Amino acid sequence: MNHHPGFDYIALCAYALIGILVVAFVLLAFRDVGRLRTGIFRSWAIGRTTIAEAWNARIWAIVPIWFLICLIISLLVRPYSAASQVEIYLTILLRAQLVMLLVYLGILACVSLPRERERRTLITTGSKPISRLELLLGKVIGICAAGLAMLVLMTAITWGFMAVINMHIEHDAAVLYAHEKRSYNSLVRRIPPEPGIRYTAQHGVLQAQNYYTGTLRIAGLINYQTNPPERALKGGSSETLYFDFPSLPAQFVSPPVFLFRFVVLRMNTGAKPNTPAQQAAMLQPVKIHVTAVLRDNPMMTAQQSLTLNPSGTVEWRPKQWTNFFSLYEPATGQLYDPGPVLLKVTCPTLGAYLFFGDGTQAQPAACLALNLDRSRVPAGMMIPKPDPVITGFKSNNKQEIVGPSYSHPGIPAEVASFEFAHLPDRRIPIGKHGNFTVHLFLSVDKQENEALPAIADITAFTLADPTHPIRMQLRFAEKHLTVLKLPKSLLDQSPLVINIQSNYPGHWIKLTQNSVQIVRPPSPFIVNLAKSEFIIFCEMVLLVVIGVTASTRLGWPVAMLTTMVCYVLGNLFHFVYKLMILGGFGLYGPYIDSKMKGLWYYQIGSFITAVMVKMLYALVRLMPDFTRFDPLHDIVISRNLPWIVPTVDAGWTLACALPILALGYLLLRKQELA
Structure with missing residues (x-):
């Protein structure tokens, strides 16, 4: 346990x-x-000497080596879309900066003081009216200043490299949009050119977007006319329903049990619902497959297939239930607790929809843990966290929803719903036609109908008036963002809901939490890049402080090992x-x-x-x-x-650097500066 x-x-x-x-x-x-009011100038004098040492150690060689490595990797990588180019190239450039600067400056921080001891230059430094604290600060300031200079150069090169990439993306998008427009005007192409391609040609992709993202909910069916909305798990699909329990106290004398309760809706799956085969299918019992997983130990699992009774309920106790429940042994006084438990529920029955409550007062929870230890849980029962999550088919960190089916036309397509609560409409720009802009980042996996375009059915409405939605069909480009225009009236009463469904059978739409974005005015990319570089600088400063502190008493090989161990343990x-x-x-x-x-x-x-x-x-x-x-x-x-x-x-860097510098101050020998 x-x-x-x-x-x-x-x-x-x-x-x-x-x-x-x-x-x-x-x-x-x-x-x-x-004495730091005047001693800071003495620390800076030591820092200038350290910068000169770093320059003589050819710290400037980091920049061309870094850029050459990034250039080679960038030539070997082939991004498949404009958005992925920004992600991949920035990851290569910034990760390489982080690794090279941390390695080089960590070595320099560990070598600087021991090298002065070996060369006896520390005696010359100690002959001056300088304190131990000023010496430590001088070393840290000098090494960090040298690293900052290299970081500024790398930032400028990164910005220039990404600007060139952005120019190529704008040019390719402009050529593609012009070609599609000519084909559409000459009646060779029936589909109008994508507005998202034109947006990319005009604005590029090198921006720091400010946008609002909604809460993603995937379900077989969603009814927003109730409060809270009703959701259903789709049978015969890849949808998975998650119930998240905290620690579950139990006792040996009365084994606990999980109770599932759903409202079952059966739908005809075929084009001829009155056939005997369809009637027999409607009479088949509904099955669910349950898997219990420990959050702190995902290797510990238990699973079983269950059959719901006509009222939509079923009880389940794992065979080795003691693996998942907290148990107290009065004889020994020991408490064994496996931690939080996650229940995964799928439904293999085609045509069945399992409506479930979200655990609020308006909707009772669809899963209960019963027969618990009343000495620790007075009610003897426990409900999971409210608003359980449904996920679709997962692929490459994305979720997929499937469209309708030719063989089962009675079953509707899956729904991906994005709910935007408390939107401040003053920060959302409104166009000249009274519309606000929504950016969609969608991709498609075509298992059938490969020749047909990727089209999403969009439904937008407010929860204050869900009976009057705005419906449209939107063709989206897989490798470019898709621009959606919605009227300002949808912002007057929040929350706003945008539902997405796949239009064609066999088309699986891939999306993430950030796939639907309500646009705000963007920020300059260079400012966003400077923020990211500053975070790299903070991590670099902390590692330098550790290296200088370790070298106050240790030789440079042991100091380097100590610094590396501290960094690894910190990660x-x-x-x-x-x-x-x-x-x-x-x-x-x-x-x-x-x-x-x-x-x-x-x-x-x-x-x-x-x-x-x-x-x-x-x-x-x-x-x-x-x-x-x-x-x-x-x-x-x-x-x-x-x-x-x-x-x-x-602030975190300063808070961590203070006790490390204090340790370095206490470890530095007074005799070295006597």
Whole structure:
């Protein structure tokens, strides 16, 4: 069984140790801190010397080497669309910057002080009226300034490279739009040219878009005339319904059980609904397939096929139910908790639609956990998190919805619904015809009807008036954005809902959470690029501080190893935390633990493993969390990075650098500056 960590006393001890370190620094270095008003100039003098050393070490060679590597990789990669070109090229350029700068500056930070000791130049520096704090700050400022200069050059080259790419994209889009327009005007082509291609030709793709995205809901059927909306899981499809439970307390004397309850709607699947085959199909029982998964240990699963009774309900208890429920043993006083549980439900019955409640007061939950431990759950039952999620067929981080079927014309196409709540219409630009702009980023997988164009059925309405929707059919270009114009009246009463369905049988529309965007005025790309580069600079500063601190007492090989270990542990924070939650051999589950807990070698091995993992977690807690720095999250999807992100990253960098500098100050020998 898995041990639930409860209160994180290890993190408390780590923070207490860091606090003691900072207090010791303040008590011992208050004089040096007070001298920083004039000492900052002495630190800058040391920084200038460090910059000269970095230049003599040929730090400038990073820039041409970086650009040559990026150029070679870019020539080998063939993006399939204009949007993917921006994503792929920016990923290559920024990732290469991050790796090369961190590696080079980390080495330089670890080598600088030991090299001065070897050359005896530190004695000359110590003969001047300079403090330990000024020396540390001078080294950090000098190395970071050299790195910043290289980062500025890389930023300029990145902007120029992407500007050239954008010019090619604009030219190709203009040529394609002109060709489609000529073909349409000469009656060779019946389909008018795509407005999205014209938009790309006029504005390019090198923008920092400001837009609103809605909440994506996929379902077989959605009824927005109820509050909250009713959704149904489509039988015989790739749709999966997820119920997310927190920890489930249970007891051995009364085994728990899951109760599923749906409202079943049966639809005729064929063109002749009165045939005996259709009538027999309508009388077949509805089946569901249930899979239980532990969130903290996805390898622990249980699954079974169930048959709903005529009222649409069924009970299920996993065979090894102790793997998924929190159990308390009064004899030993131990609490075993596997953590949150995820239930996945699919329906293989064609023509069946399972309507379910979202767990609010208006709609009772469609899944309940019963017979729980009343000492920990007074009601003896628990419902999952409200508003359960339905996903479609997943492919390459995208979800797919399928259109109607020739063989089953009675079954409607799947629906992808985007709900936009609380739209501030003052920030949404309105065109001269009283319309606002929506950008669609859709692609299609044509299993049938390959010769037919990709067409989406669009339905837009407000929840205040769902009975008067705006319907249209929109042809979309797979490799370009599609522009949709909607009247301003839809913004007067929010929330706004935009439903998308595939028009032709065999056409699977691929989409993501960001596939439908209500457009706001874009921001300059160069500003967005500068924000991402600043996040890289913050990560670079933190690594330099670690390297300089490690080199105060250690030789440069050991300092480099220490810096590398700190960076790796700082990137493994979430992974190590999950390992600690599993605890020892608990990843094998409570069933195996209960069977083997009497074996002495199993107990010893589990104890040693748990202790080692906790020691590793304690080390990770002392390291800065480098996973916070993500310079690519928004820029690669052409989205404007909020100013709050680099601001928070800057504050996090300063908060982490202070105790590390305090440690370096305490480790630096006074005799070296005597």
